[in-house]
Amino acid sequence: MALIVVAEDDGGTLKLISVVLKNQSHEVLEASNGLAAWRLIQEHHPDLIVSDVNMPGMSGFDLLQHLREHPRLGQTPLILLTSLQERRDMRQGMLLGADDYLTKPLRPKELTEAVRAQFNRQNLRTAVQDMHLQKALSEALEEQAWDLHEQYEKRLARELSEQWPGDARGQQALNYPEATVLFADIRHYPQWLAALDPAELGRMLKRFYENSGDTVHLFGASAMQFVGEGVLGIFADGVNLAMSAPHSLRAAKAALGLRNAAASMADFVQAQFPGRRLPPFEVGIALHGGPVAMMQLDGLLGGSRQLIPVGEAVVDAMAMQRHAPSEHGAITVSIPVLRSITGAVRPVARYLLTLPHRSEPMDVCAVEPLHF
Structure with a gap:
């Protein structure tokens, strides 16, 4: 249905997200850090990005900022992942232009609903x-x-x-x-x-x-x-x-x-x-x-x-x-x-x-x- 880039340095969480999204018939490209995710985004122009906040090399915030500053990719929706202890970071992500937040431990139903909401955006705009x-x-x-x-x-x-x-x-x-x-x-x-x-x-x-x-x-x-x-x-x-x-x-x-x-x-x-x-x-x-x-x-x-x-x-x-x-x-x-x-x-x-x-x-x- 859609092409989604997932950036997550925890292998178990990355696999969980990929399985949930693939079960919804989405095509998933995986990245274990922000730099790898940014390369995938520039090469494949995905429909949606799901990114952890804390990653080595390039954080989720850095990835979001790069995305919003890009002339062609700037409108691509991005969902950030964070732990309950990191909820203070929500405001920073919203100021940078994050489209949604999900908290860990991740619930498959909440992930599915959040992804569906982003793909409903154009219909709602109309x-x-x-x-x-x-x-x-x-x-x-x-x-x-x-x-x-x-x-x-x-x-x-x-x-x-x-x-x-x-x-x-x-x-x-x-x-x-x-x-x-x-x-x-x-x-x-x-x-x-x-x-x-x-x-x-x-x-x-x-x-x-x-x-x-x-x-x-x-x-x-x-x-x-x-x-x-x-x-x-x-x-x-x-x-x-x-x-x-x-x-x-x-x-x-x-x-x-x-x-x-x-x-x-x-x-x-x-x-x-x-x-x-x-x-x-x-x-x-x-x-x-x-x-x-x-x-x-x-x-x-x-x-x-x-x-x-x-x-x-x-x-x-x-x-x-x-x-x-x-x-x-x-x-x-x-x-x-x-x-x-x-x-x-x-x-x-x-x-x-x-x-x-x-x-x-x-x-x-x-x-x-x-x-x-």
């Missing part, structure tokens, strides 16, 4: 460009329609009726074996509570809910729920959506849209509460993937029916956002989600995030949009 066109078309049509807020409320009511019907026909949509969970909430919220009275806070939250809800639905969320000062969106495939882009990419684009919407919210706050000393309006966003079930609640007061998303992916996404350091950026994604949107975002900081409900930290990454 999908991103298509989504830019879809968004521009949607915005042009909305400009010709009635007021945005009125349209949002009517569209939301219609989509709730169509996507989450109350009869038996909707039962198949109550469980998503694989979905991307987006959770976004307002940072510094305790400061906002102290700065605004209940009526003022309600006006701000109403505007935030309208903006965020419209953005989440624009990119084809399968379900959405407001949670406190945040919004929870579930993105899944094959649920009567007109969009063909994968759910992880739609969730990523919604996250980027929410971040942009925060800028307009800052203008709204200044206009609504002039001259007030208020905290900055910032939105933090997290993306995580996994199975999601929609729990149906019947017989509540008033006779209304509610669908509530539940599952470990939901809990993890909300915890990721609430515990991610703000200095790493506004959008935090888990590594499996990052690999599924390779080519759509730019990683800026990868780190281990400790969550109260997990016994082991999560491998996450802060990302920025990648412009084409």
Whole structure:
């Protein structure tokens, strides 16, 4: 399928990587050090490079730097291998332009997923460009329609009726074996509570809910729920959506849209509460993937029916956002989600995030949009 150069000075690890990749029908060229790998790369122009960080002669960082400075080979994706004790080197590798990291001891499934993610990059780039066109078309049509807020409320009511019907026909949509969970909430919220009275806070939250809800639905969320000062969106495939882009990419684009919407919210706050000393309006966003079930609640007061998303992916996404350091950026994604949107975002900081409900930290990454 593809030509891959593997640079690894440990013979056992080199053999493991080669066997895993060959079982996926890839052609593999092996090198036991960085210099030998660089010669193979210049001669054969591979589709992908997998390189250890610490090697004699030329390190993985040196190899990466040579690659990125080459006029013809500079865009070749490269995955770095490092031990858990060397995770401090991740930032250096990302600054040099590494496309992904894998930690030793190496797990074959993780290697396969990381390699597949790199080869999906071009398809995702095309999908991103298509989504830019879809968004521009949607915005042009909305400009010709009635007021945005009125349209949002009517569209939301219609989509709730169509996507989450109350009869038996909707039962198949109550469980998503694989979905991307987006959770976004307002940072510094305790400061906002102290700065605004209940009526003022309600006006701000109403505007935030309208903006965020419209953005989440624009990119084809399968379900959405407001949670406190945040919004929870579930993105899944094959649920009567007109969009063909994968759910992880739609969730990523919604996250980027929410971040942009925060800028307009800052203008709204200044206009609504002039001259007030208020905290900055910032939105933090997290993306995580996994199975999601929609729990149906019947017989509540008033006779209304509610669908509530539940599952470990939901809990993890909300915890990721609430515990991610703000200095790493506004959008935090888990590594499996990052690999599924390779080519759509730019990683800026990868780190281990400790969550109260997990016994082991999560491998996450802060990302920025990648412009084409």
